[in-house]
Amino acid sequence: MSTLTVDRVSVDLLGARVLSDVSLSVPSGRWVTLVGPNGAGKTTLLRAITGAVEHTGRIGLDGRDVGRFGHRERARIIAVVPQQPVRPDGMSVFDYVLLGRTPYVSYFGVETSADVAVVADVLETLELGALAGRAVTSLSGGEFQRAVLARALAQQAPILLLDEPTSSLDLGHIQQVLELVDRLRCDRELTVVAALHDLTTAAQFSDRLALLVEGRLVAEGRPDEVLTREVIEAQYGARVRVVTDPEAGLIVVPIRADGRIGQAGARRLR
Amino acid sequence: MKHAWALALIALLIAACGDDGAEGDGPAAARPTTEHPAAETAFPVTVGSGEFAVEIEEPPERIVSLSPTATEMLFAIGAGESVVAADEYSTYPEEAPTTDLSGFTPNIEAIAGYDPDLVVAHTDPGDLASSLAEIGVPTLMHPAAATLDDTYMQIEQLGAATGHVGEAAAVVAQMQADIDALVASLPERDDPLTYYHELDVTYFSVSSDTFIGQLYGLLGMRSIADEAGAESGGYPQLSPEFIIQADPDVILLADAICCGVDATEVANRPGWEQLSAVQAERIISLDEDVASRWGPRIVEFLETLAADLAALELLEFEAAQ
Amino acid sequence: MADAVTIHAKKRLRWLLVAGGLLVASVLAGLVIGPAALPWRGVVVEVVNLLPGMELAGGLDERGQAILWQLRAPRVVLAVMVGGMLAVAGAGYQGVFRNPLADPYLLGVAAGAGLGATLAIVSGGGRGVLPVAAFVGGTAAVAATYALGRSAGGRSTHSLILAGVAVAAFLVAVQTYVQQRHADTLREVYGWILGRLLTGGWGDVAGIAPYVVVAAIAILAHRRLLDVLSVGSAEAGAMGVPSTRVRLVVVLAATLGTAAAVSVAGLIGFVGIVVPHLVRMMAGTSYRIVLPVSILVGAVFLVWADLLARMLVSPGELPVGVVTAFVGAPFFTLVLRRARRAW
Numbered sequence: 001m002s003t004l005t006v007d008r009v010s011v012d013l014l015g016a017r018v019l020s021d022v023s024l025s026v027p028s029g030r031w032v033t034l035v036g037p038n039g040a041g042k043t044t045l046l047r048a049i050t051g052a053v054e055h056t057g058r059i060g061l062d063g064r065d066v067g068r069f070g071h072r073e074r075a076r077i078i079a080v081v082p083q084q085p086v087r088p089d090g091m092s093v094f095d096y097v098l099l100g101r102t103p104y105v106s107y108f109g110v111e112t113s114a115d116v117a118v119v120a121d122v123l124e125t126l127e128l129g130a131l132a133g134r135a136v137t138s139l140s141g142g143e144f145q146r147a148v149l150a151r152a153l154a155q156q157a158p159i160l161l162l163d164e165p166t167s168s169l170d171l172g173h174i175q176q177v178l179e180l181v182d183r184l185r186c187d188r189e190l191t192v193v194a195a196l197h198d199l200t201t202a203a204q205f206s207d208r209l210a211l212l213v214e215g216r217l218v219a220e221g222r223p224d225e226v227l228t229r230e231v232i233e234a235q236y237g238a239r240v241r242v243v244t245d246p247e248a249g250l251i252v253v254p255i256r257a258d259g260r261i262g263q264a265g266a267r268r269l270r
Numbered sequence: 271m272k273h274a275w276a277l278a279l280i281a282l283l284i285a286a287c288g289d290d291g292a293e294g295d296g297p298a299a300a301r302p303t304t305e306h307p308a309a310e311t312a313f314p315v316t317v318g319s320g321e322f323a324v325e326i327e328e329p330p331e332r333i334v335s336l337s338p339t340a341t342e343m344l345f346a347i348g349a350g351e352s353v354v355a356a357d358e359y360s361t362y363p364e365e366a367p368t369t370d371l372s373g374f375t376p377n378i379e380a381i382a383g384y385d386p387d388l389v390v391a392h393t394d395p396g397d398l399a400s401s402l403a404e405i406g407v408p409t410l411m412h413p414a415a416a417t418l419d420d421t422y423m424q425i426e427q428l429g430a431a432t433g434h435v436g437e438a439a440a441v442v443a444q445m446q447a448d449i450d451a452l453v454a455s456l457p458e459r460d461d462p463l464t465y466y467h468e469l470d471v472t473y474f475s476v477s478s479d480t481f482i483g484q485l486y487g488l489l490g491m492r493s494i495a496d497e498a499g500a501e502s503g504g505y506p507q508l509s510p511e512f513i514i515q516a517d518p519d520v521i522l523l524a525d526a527i528c529c530g531v532d533a534t535e536v537a538n539r540p541g542w543e544q545l546s547a548v549q550a551e552r553i554i555s556l557d558e559d560v561a562s563r564w565g566p567r568i569v570e571f572l573e574t575l576a577a578d579l580a581a582l583e584l585l586e587f588e589a590a591q
Numbered sequence: 592m593a594d595a596v597t598i599h600a601k602k603r604l605r606w607l608l609v610a611g612g613l614l615v616a617s618v619l620a621g622l623v624i625g626p627a628a629l630p631w632r633g634v635v636v637e638v639v640n641l642l643p644g645m646e647l648a649g650g651l652d653e654r655g656q657a658i659l660w661q662l663r664a665p666r667v668v669l670a671v672m673v674g675g676m677l678a679v680a681g682a683g684y685q686g687v688f689r690n691p692l693a694d695p696y697l698l699g700v701a702a703g704a705g706l707g708a709t710l711a712i713v714s715g716g717g718r719g720v721l722p723v724a725a726f727v728g729g730t731a732a733v734a735a736t737y738a739l740g741r742s743a744g745g746r747s748t749h750s751l752i753l754a755g756v757a758v759a760a761f762l763v764a765v766q767t768y769v770q771q772r773h774a775d776t777l778r779e780v781y782g783w784i785l786g787r788l789l790t791g792g793w794g795d796v797a798g799i800a801p802y803v804v805v806a807a808i809a810i811l812a813h814r815r816l817l818d819v820l821s822v823g824s825a826e827a828g829a830m831g832v833p834s835t836r837v838r839l840v841v842v843l844a845a846t847l848g849t850a851a852a853v854s855v856a857g858l859i860g861f862v863g864i865v866v867p868h869l870v871r872m873m874a875g876t877s878y879r880i881v882l883p884v885s886i887l888v889g890a891v892f893l894v895w896a897d898l899l900a901r902m903l904v905s906p907g908e909l910p911v912g913v914v915t916a917f918v919g920a921p922f923f924t925l926v927l928r929r930a931r932r933a934w
Contacts, residue, residue, distance in 0.1 A: 072831035078829075102819050102827075108813075473790075508906055535718075541662045544657045
């Protein structure tokens with residue numbers, strides 16, 4: 001049970017203000033997605049939560065200031081799947097996922113059989129058992145993404161941050177990964193904060209959306225509240241139609257500026 | 271060797287006039303010169319031969335010496351008053367005009383500043399000779415002698431180059447006579463005296479076919495480094511194990527002045543107390559200035575060494591005083 | 592799958608035993624072989640007689656004993672310590688900088704120690720001054736690199752490496768200038784720079800032992816953390832590792848140990864790159880194997896290099912740095928070609 005609160009957080013990087021006064025609350029067990037144009041500060045906000053960048057303001061966990069936690073304590077509470085994870089040479093999938101147990105191993109210590117058991121369990125859940133002995137450098141994009149997710153899960157942290165986990169995946173794998181995360185969220189009562197590119201996908205999986213534009217929180221609420229035609233046009237500079245479909249839910253559809261559809265020879269509708 | 275100086279005297283008497291220069295070979299020569307120009311007047315003269323030949327128009331009056339040995343030679347043959355500048359290591363004789371000039375990294379402009387009409391050097395790093403030639407200054411290259419004959423030849427060439435041919439011949443003759451007398455006074459040895467000549471604290475040594483090795487050879491001595499000498503150009507770095515096992519009769523320190531090595535320090539080296547030379551205190555500190563040059567003072571080196579060895583009862587010798 | 596950790600441990604033990612056995616054999620070879628031809632039986636007897644209660648006959652005469660225990664033995668022990676230290680320092684640097692070309696001299700230790708040694712030699716200080724000057728020079732250089740890197744680019748390793756290049760270039764320039772002004776000491780300076788173990792005695796061994804042992808232990812203690820660091824400091828930090836502190840400690844330990852090693856042995860190159868790569872090629876990339884095995888293999892490497900240095904032109908000596916370069920350079924080419932295929 002962990003509620004994550006972001007309270008008036010600002011981040012300055014290299015003299016530029018990257019995040020201004022962002023306040024956000026993520027109730028326990030919910031899925032909040034950060035959306036916004038490129039450079040909006042989504043990744044920076046996630047990094048601020050993990051403590052990778054310095055920030056003003058307060059990030060709280062169940063009321064306690066996360067900044068006061070020790071490195072390992074924080075890692076036991078917040079796990080992150082980074083946008084471009086490093087694939088170390090010569091490391092097996094098992095050892096890679098075992099890295100996720102680092103917050104539980106003392107500074108000069110070694111992993112215990114309990115750690116090994118956790119890893120085995122996670123590998124099974126994510127169907128990576130057969131790949132356990134393979135080198136991470138030999139995995140496909142989708143397989144590696146599952147391995148990174150497995151590593152984050154091995155941290156057994158109640159809060160899971162995902163930074164564009166689908167950017168290098170195809171349609172099928174995008175669905176696979178996000179369905180998996182949602183299932184895990186239910187099974188393990190995880191609180192999920194994800195940065196996602198695609199607005200429709202974001203709408204399909206999130207309880208709430210937070211729209212960041214140039215470091216400011218511009219809108220926050222349920223997907224249908226945040227994703228309106230006017231907001232998207234104003235913040236993204238894109239012409240869209242927002243459609244509600246009985247099967248797919250909220251769909252954000254781009255419309256061509258000149259009203260045409262298809263290429264030369266196609267009829268202009270309407 | 272005994273005949274060379276006689277030949278020199280005869281050549282002087284024959285007094286070949288004209289432009290024939292002294293016919294020495296290049297610095298690597300093993301044979302002595304055979305002909306000389308007339309005593310004091312044969313200018314212009316060509317000294318050296320082949321690519322090392324240097325033409326000197328008139329008797330030089332402003333000589334710059336970048337070689338400590340050449341400085342000693344010049345003063346010995348009476349050309350000292352023509353030397354206007356000598357390099358920083360030209361410490362002998364005392365009246366030599368020592369300056370800051372470097373013989374290893376010569377600065378052309380600094381040398382030119384002395385307005386020389388002859389430069390003598392022992393090494394040419396970076397076109398010293400050609401740069402000086404461009405400003406009309408001849409350079410005589412006298413690198414380190416490989417044999418005693420090289421020494422004599424260099425003295426003679428300097429004599430020809432400076433117009434002190436007679437004095438040069440006399441110096442050479444005296445050196446040869448002194449050395450012959452010294453050698454003759456030593457008793458025959460069946461087995462040579464073995465030595466370890468230390469160049470620095472990392473055990474660099476000399477073999478018997480180096481210049482100084484040949485000097486030692488005159489006294490009937492042989493270097494323990496001979497086994498290693500062939501592959502290292504005569505200056506091998508010896509393993510301390512080997513030195514201990516070879517157990518030389520005498521140890522000669524050429525790093526006493528530069529690096530402060532003395533008998534006590536040698537005795538304190540791990541394992542060196544095993545050496546008989548250490549136990550009997552047969553360690554001689556050499557004057558590096560004398561031991562590293564190949565000029566007229568090699569005679570002094572040999573005589574001092576013989577006396578020191580006699581004092582250690584390694585040699586039967588009495589200084590002829 | 593659940594046994595993966597145990598499998599690693601078993602593999603590690605196997606490699607440690609193999610490397611350890613190789614080391615024992617190499618040390619024996621180093622004691623038996625040398626330019627002073629000592630009878631090998633005599634040497635073995637003398638070694639065995641070290642064990643309490645053993646009193647075999649047939650040992651060496653007094654001179655042989657002096658050669659063995661005062662010259663050869665400290666030399667071999669020094670080779671073990673210096674070789675092991677340089678190898679583990681190199682592996683440590685490679686782990687911190689996540690760069691297979693990192694070596695223990697990366698941040699300017701070599702240039703600083705070289706300058707210190709040069710100044711000691713040209714100023715005519717006694718034999719005891721040289722190692723101290725080299726050590727001080729090496730550590731001061733790395734401190735300067737660190738200060739420069741921090742002020743330039745914060746925590747980035749790139750800025751540290753560039754700072755190291757700048758500091759090293761400057762110090763080498765100063766050293767060259769000093770050498771030119773004292774051309775008569777060139778041979779001694781170059782002799783030191785090329786690396787040699789021949790003038791070492793038990794005094795040198797005792798002098799560097801505390802630094803080398805502490806440094807090696809400090810680096811070894813961080814082997815698991817270096818494995819975690821292989822995913823980069825950002826991800827490692829997110830998993831609870833204080834990346835900056837770990838990198839600082841490992842670099843500090845590696846630098847101190849390297850400075851101590853080169854202060855008595857000179858600048859012996861290639862050990863810090865060749866040995867960890869060799870170990871990785873054979874035993875895998877985990878630092879939990881690479882670090883301890885590199886110590887042993889580095890020791891073996893230098894013992895044999897020193898053997899060659901004193902036997903190849905016997906009774907003359909080659910600088911041991913020349914031997915390691917001759918072995919290391921072709922090996923380096925091999926590594927590069929292998930790496931290129933992987934790209």
